[in-house]
């Protein structure tokens with residue numbers, strides 16, 4: 065049975081579902097986008113993340129891990145959550161010698177990770193891995209199920225997913241209390257009918273992970289911005305789908321076949337992390353990687369490229385050029401460089 069049919073069956077039985085319930089079923093339910101048998105976060109997949117673009121991403125984050133280890137000492141472990149294909153943890157391990165764990169909910173991703181790490185260090189829940197050390201989470205929080213609040217007359221309603229003929233449609237209902245509370249607190253000014261993705265699950269995830277972190281840092285990297293910066297995106301909202309590296313169809317059209325995602329509200333996550341007692345910082349990815357030394361590495365690569373051009377070793381020169389192109393992509397201020405990095409230390 066298709067994911068669409070499963071969702072329709074559930075709604076026929078119990079009535080319309082909230083958008084976060086729909087997203088849970090579409091991404092993580094039986095046959096869902098991440099629970100099916102396809103490994104998603106690879107070059108030929110549906111989206112291209114920083115660690116898939118360049119191993120210099122992990123190599124540079126390795127310096128952050130080293131600094132944290134110097135700060136808190138042993139015991140120390142690195143935990144990559146939503147580790148996907150394992151490209152990030154692989155390049156981190158090339159850069160720094162630490163005990164590494166991966167947390168993944170996707171069966172094919174867990175399979176790929178067991179080729180990279182010892183199988184008992186590939187687990188399904190943060191509670192089985194997080195202790196003292198660094199927890200890295202790249203492009204996971206944008207994928208956690210979220211509700212969609214709609215501004216109505218100074219209050220909030222929310223999107224429900226209901227049956228419509230052969231397919232699904234959005235209907236509005238009064239917002240649940242936690243949804244309205246989150247929207248009041250973190251949406252900023254929103255005009256009548258404006259849409260806000262309410263990221264309660266991302267907040268719960270940060271709170272729970274920080275509760276498990278005895279000492280060290282959580283590093284959460286994703287697209288998104290502060291509540292203030294997101295204000296201009298509150299008319300139609302930021303929810304979107306991806307398929308084969310391109311923006312995909314309406315999320316209701318092909319659940320299970322497309323990624324569903326939205327910009328992460330980092331103001332909300334900073335507040336949760338601070339309330340959990342962590343000391344928090346927010347950076348842009350380009351600044352964060354610059355501080356960790358990526359631009360120095362690029363200067364060395366440029367010198368090497370020049371030397372290879374002079375020596376006439378074209379193949380080696382092209383390999384260095386490709387590394388440089390990857391690094392430039394990581395720092396592109398209108399692309400990956402504009403991603404945000406939440407650092408929460410304890």
Ligand SMILES: C[S@@+](CC[C@H](N)C(=O)[O-])C[C@H]1O[C@@H](n2cnc3c(N)ncnc32)[C@H](O)[C@@H]1O
Nearest residue numbers: 098105113146147148167168169170202203204
């Ligand atoms: C967009 S992919 C990013 C993969 C990888 N971090 C990267 O940057 O290439 C998101 C990954 O998070 C995983 N995921 C989603 N929710 C999760 C959760 N609650 N715990 C662990 N992994 C999760 C998905 O299965 C998927 O592999």
